[in-house]
Amino acid sequence: MTKFCFSVILFAYSAFAQEDFKNKIVEPLQKNNLYFEKAFVHTNKTTYLDDDVIWFQAYVADNNNLPSNKTTLLYVNLTDSGGQVIASKNIFISNGIGVGEFDIANINGSGQYFIQAYTNNMRNFGDANFFIKEINVIKEPSVTDKSIRNEYDIQFFPESGYLLDDTENVLGIKLLTNGKGTDFTGRIINSKNQEITRFKNKYSGLSSCKFKYASGESYQAIIETNDTIIKLKIPESEKRELLLAVDNSNQQLEIELKAPEKLVQELNKHNFTLLFHQNHTIIDYFQIDPKSMINKKIEIDKQQLKNGVNTITLFKNYEPIAERKFYIDNQLDELSVSLEKDNSKNDSIVCNLKILNKDKPLKSRLSISVLPESTADFNETTTIKSAFLLTPYVTGYIENPGYYFDPKNPKRLEHLDLLLLTQGFVRYSFTEMVTAFNPKPVYEFELGFKLKGTVSPLATNYLGLIAKNNTLIQKIYLKNSNSFEFNKLLLYRNDAVKISFLSAENEAFQPEKIRLNTVEKSTFPKINRYKISAPKKELFTEKQYEEYKYYYGTRLNEITIKSKKSSKNSIRLDKLAKKYRSKVFDIGAYYEIEMPEDSRKNNELFMSFFLRNQGIRMVNWKGIEDYLEVSYGTEAALYVNGRRITATELSTLSLKMKDVEAVMKQPFKNYIKYQVFTNERYNNDIVELFDEFIVTNAYDRSKKYYTPAFNHKRPSGFMEMDWKTNLTTDNNGRSAFKIVKTDVTQKTIFSIQGLSEDGVLISEIIVK
Template structure:
């Protein structure tokens, strides 16, 4: 109440002054505007959002997604960047799959096929343009995804971390429970374990599970990084499947929760009521509820503390000169702690921002006695100034700012001295009703039967109720099988308007967009505790350049350097780029004085192969070619690691069990590309080299086996050219493997997935660990009719096998097979009126996915068939119109038997 009385008194005293105390033509304001314009011209902000069909997956699934790339404060679709990188990363920060998608006016869509053999665990999907790397990894799209596996996984774990104090020291322990899919405990099983940080073993040991399947492990309590980013890798024996390894992320911290306090505007001034926000982070990295009091140096209570949401809250009190304050807090487990509050200053300014209804902000500024000089207030969003003013006196002022001056998103209000020094700062989240995109999705019926046809109608309008042209993506899931926590769900509003502008971790960002009054109030507390770090005012105002290391990538550039064998640059050398597949594409260029060359504005498909050929100015081939590479950004130090689930298997239990039923239904019907897993087979001599083989006969049980060491020093571009004449009974016609017994095409299996010759030839020979040839009925028969002409089982390297890389490919020529543009697959939706096989149970969880919905005249419609199960079906549509207005809508309907 003291805070409100102070503000009311301040506004009453100076409300009139605020109207007349600004001069928008001031030099400081002009300088800030000019410097910000320069910064945004050279550092335009790009953001990426991916809309997924589901929030989590299991091995064998397909991940479908639509990408939206926007730029600037008005969120316009990005017209400049032409290539989007999308990566699937595991919890060990290893990139498992990566795609390059061609952007068309900021839009693209793609998919990941997850093999049946994929290990369960925490994964991330990261998306970025090359230009976005200039801002750092904190500002690229990076979403945690849980992936389960109930097909090949026979061991499920649940882990609980606890922190206790023994003899005055913190002791951190992990209790891991092992059980099978039915919940039966693995008791009396031997377990070996390693505690790891950044793939380095910190501690290791052995143990035996107790009668309830539990294993107790003590962790080093003095290693804070380990307790936040480490993992426990265990191997449990006696399960019937050999030793089963599990990787468990460590999410805990020793000691009490971390509590930080933030004064509104950045300062507390003695004698002025202060608005103090706080954030309490628990031992798992997530917010926790705390309560307590604030006391002065005499022990007198001056304020009460209580969290309002996810460990955050705010309270008001007035600090007095010469006094000190501390927060006395109680935690959920009953423990208590005290933390000193930041010290208040005797001089300076206080900056207050108060919402006046849904359409206005009232900003009040007051200066402590003895603080001299006028001040300037600037409000900006995404580097563009939308409000600026200067006081005519150095004491106080107040002003009303209409929210519709700003676009929706984070606005930053900064108080400057008249010399241009930043004094105070306050972030405010603006929800501007004028840039709201009104999406309406309606179904032609209120309820349906399984496998019945559904028609959805989409109506897109702006705030003025005018139809808009937009691009949207639609996902329909069976919510009965895919339960969703909407507070943690991937959300276009939360990502593009909130998370993408803030550097630190935000827990449950989608919660703040559920439309409730509580969520709106909690969002303002988040603004008080979260920092905006897109730029530093000091660098902007001092015109300190921040050169961009990465250019906007519209297309591919193939570049490198030509040198003599001794390393001297080859000037005026001729370099040719040749399409190896058909030889029709052949372009050439010459090297500069430093031996450098580049082929620019090139677009090529993912499977395309090139040969780079170079000669010196005298047409001699005695040269060395070194190609340029742009490595992906580091995948370590993931800021949202607190979103990783310690118990991935249990996190997706309902969905995973349905996926298991669907898997066996498809096996019975001969549908889907699935691997039939056999028990582990012991192979002598070749055991290490073939341990990842998916040969259904067992690794090494083949008519012929070639290992990576047999393929050393082959300079061919296509894998088929390397193998021509080396495989018994196999010929290659235009890269396609055929049997010498009748010339029929052979089945190609790569890492357990049925594939084709085109994908086989896209493999780099140096990435192949083994090739197994199955030609006889005894070896190929297990693959059924598909293997009638024989099978090539190809296994790629995983990083833990012996490798034999060639030292060089010869002078004057190098094969070059870069990652090209991925051709997205089309989502299959059955049509039951076309006599689709109705014998197989339709257990689809993603019932429908369409990433390319366009609304000419503001309207569109889509049609599809329900799956075969009753339940609540959930429709999510997201997208953006031609003016940069963002929209999202959710519709549910019933499917009844």
């Protein structure tokens, strides 16, 4: 065998042809490469009940897995299986990291849902590069409907994109049942019903086989799955010269260009070149000498290639004729992640995390999901490694991409190569290849939000955007135009801002007329998936299923006993409880105080209404502080949006009735707690010198994570312990964090995902 190194071409071939290929092929492909971004969203769990919150940390990186500094805005959508957007978040990205959450209380029905994420720049490369992750939501268990008819999708993938006569061909086979990979066996027969070869499912509906395609023959595949026999015709051979075959199972990458011996002499009339590339980056290329290299194996040092998915494209006379993707893993066993638990504290456990790369400390940013070992259905099907090293470089849907990066799976790389074999060759001309390599930059990077509009009449050329505390956010020069545009704004949804003309000395005065352009961005794309039914009984252990029946059955029975139909008040109370659970952990113990509808529309101070409506009086204690008294010996505590109003704030609370959404009450033996929740327009410290504008198209503020309150009816398999975001390791590669101490006899699952400042990906599941 001949061994090749990219830095030196070890064969006598025309230097002119080599230079010609560089000018005609390589340079046009590299001419206008766009900055490439990819996204990953790590969620705190993979399966949720309908009263859960989906907490997540998002990562955005470039083609080299370095944290992206080009974008500060990531769009994250929650969609159903049909691609319909249920909820959308604008996540602020700082140095490649952002956090957020979805409240799924309003999701209708059990089943599979999807987290979708993309930056504006990612849209330049098509929606195939968008991040997509499946999650499961369970409202109640369901039993499989045996009457559902299976739908089969069977595809054949010749290794070079075609089959060649009188040559050993490699054929990839993919079989999906109702959109999921399934077990199968099969064989190929010729026109005389003679068996040529056999194959069977190796992993997730994927298989392959080898057979020599005899000239003038036709072939048929007979596949058996789910007690069903399916017969399909194998694609016919094509009038081609060469097959591109790749063997990635050894230490060296082996490439072979196969051709019938009778055609080898004819091949000398053409130029053949192998181009190695990853995504939109050229790695190297070399030309083929048909006399010495056809039907012989060529070895390539894998260290010369990029980590992740690489592509070889075979050119004939400057046109691509065959292609093959393969995976290079040059980082095996280089990363070490260890975690130790210190149980010496009374109420918590201190966890000490240490990360080394090539035995050197690694500075990184992490998110960690902390779950009890009993957690049901925990399956991290999508990891930062699969999101950054695999899915952006392949087309189509990948079932359980995280499997290929779990070192516990001994055949993962073999199965990954099988997956890439079934990618096939998308036939295109060189012109189309250049377009794919260099898409036009239609969508720009987004560093914050824009605020556009017009003001009139034009009193001065300086316009200022003012925050709620009357600090200047941004000052622009209008150039004698009534139109304005503030750029790169770090604003959050429902923030109140004011727009003012400014003098040279920054003295503010109000415009007579302001008109804002508040056009919202559209959400896209819809995800094309098979619609998957709700979780089925056979997916659970008997114990888990009994827990489901107990949990949901008890809830339904209670509802039936109380009322056949929920009242409007109970529905509203349920909505309020779900909405404000993050602010008040025991919100379910409160009941709402009825208020006249017109009271919410006037400018009356809330305290005036509150004292009058509830028969409460404000009492001053020894001239030192005020407090609220319901009756002698019974005090009242007032909270606004979950925050206790202090004694010094009671007499100065400027909250108006028009800003109140709900007032709730919880009585105790010697005092009463009142919770006041405000509507979206309320902001206690805005000085109304100018008209206020509520920002709707802006970043979404992330809430602080809270562990759900204990519920003895909740299935134990769906409890969670903690969710850690924005963790960082120091110069020694260490990070320490606390988790709540629970049952010491039960082990804990730590699902760790992260990204180092120099592009190393961290993906570990540790059970301690």
